[in-house]
Amino acid sequence: MTARREASAPPDLPGYEYVRVLGLGGFADVFLYRQHLPRRDVAVKVLLAGSLDDDVRQRFQTEANLMAQLSHHPSIVTIHHAAIAADGRPFLVMEYCSRPGLAERYRAERMPVPEVLRIGVRLASAVETAHRAGILHRDIKPANVLTTDFGWPALTDFGIAATTGPAAQTIGMSIPWSPPEMLAEHPGGDERSDVYALAATIYSLLAGRTPFELPGGNNSAQQLVARIERSPLPPVGRDDVPQQLQAVLERAMAKHPSRRHASAVAVARALQEVEAALRLPVTPLDLPDDPGGAAGDTRSDDDATRLRGVAVPGAAIGRRVDDEDATRARAVVVGRPTLVPPAPAPPAPPPVGVPVGPEPRRGARVAAAAAVVVVAAVGTVLVTTLGGADPTGPVAPTDSLAAPQTGPAAAPVPAPHSLAGTRAADGAVTFTWQNPDPQDGDRYLWGVLAVTGEPTLELVDQESVTVPADQGTGEVCIQVSIVRADRSASARPAQGCAP
Incomplete structure (x- = not known):
């Protein structure tokens, strides 16, 4: 025990001040440091002194290179720096994600279905971005999904990642979330193995347990492997989880890879369709804006899996089964939300709009053109799936959101203007706005903005809302979208604040 404490002592890093331990893992520990210039809190992952063999060093280097290659994505943890400490231990300086990660939340609370759907779409976008690279x-x-200060999921720990090329090593993963092919005598997997693990993670958030775990039963590794290989996926067991969402998870976690969604973006689109069927704001995809990967593209599943290989150091990577190597952190107090100005109008208007919520945490890096593509693709599916005679009926999950448009393009729905708030003597804040193009059946989708999470959205009929005093301490900011009778909505909500 004493040797373990000595091995996990935080290294002396010039330019950084040690604060406390964040998490302990099988090969590395994570510490909170305060960087002096620029001044900020960072998470520092340090290899254990007893784990410095060539394979582990190579894995650590691979993790640094892969995460640096992908960390521009809003749902992948950012790598700031990698080096060797004075005591010879390699370390990574990473973005500090201050809020409780998914491993801390999924067993401790009943996570709302809308939040799980948002997390699922964003994680699927991150996984698809990695696959396209x-x-x-x-x-x-x-345990490998942290939460940023602004409530976004952030995928981390690429320590056992590999390339998608034919020479890729395919061993690793943790048993409760592993697909059958990764647990075989000769493990092998591809993009569809990540699809399975992604869906298994979403299942855990909904069920509060791992997919094949029996509450109060025998959940040894041997029993879990047997169930993963042979048992059907149990129902989530929640009345508020629609059958359509259960069907998405069952397909993504099919025993044989050929029966799963063939790409992470196909899972994201299926989850978006569930959001649309539940009349929720559809979470946009965060995908590279390139010819083969523009957000909202309509490639088939077969096209989505034709990925280029990349040369990545570290082919010899061992198996890992430790489950909780994640950053632990405390909440922080942050300032007012960043209000996003409306995007410039595109040359050709999209078919319809859809409320997309606040910009991502790295919104400045996301091109306005990509956002327009997302709105066009998602808006089409809202009209296609919700515009029928029975808007409450289930929508069959498919692999493509972008349905062909058979009629003339609808005019884009404008955002409200003149959004302003007035605080009453009792502390409540009343916001009013104007509809620049009122039509029969117009309603308004609104919610209070917060930098630490997503707004809870409500539909109202009138052009005003009141934020109660107990929700309106300090500056209060809201967003408002116009929703037409056909359920099309403003491409970007109006946003405004009151002191």
């Missing part, structure tokens, strides 16, 4: 994660699970 030729990288398999191979260890997707709640």
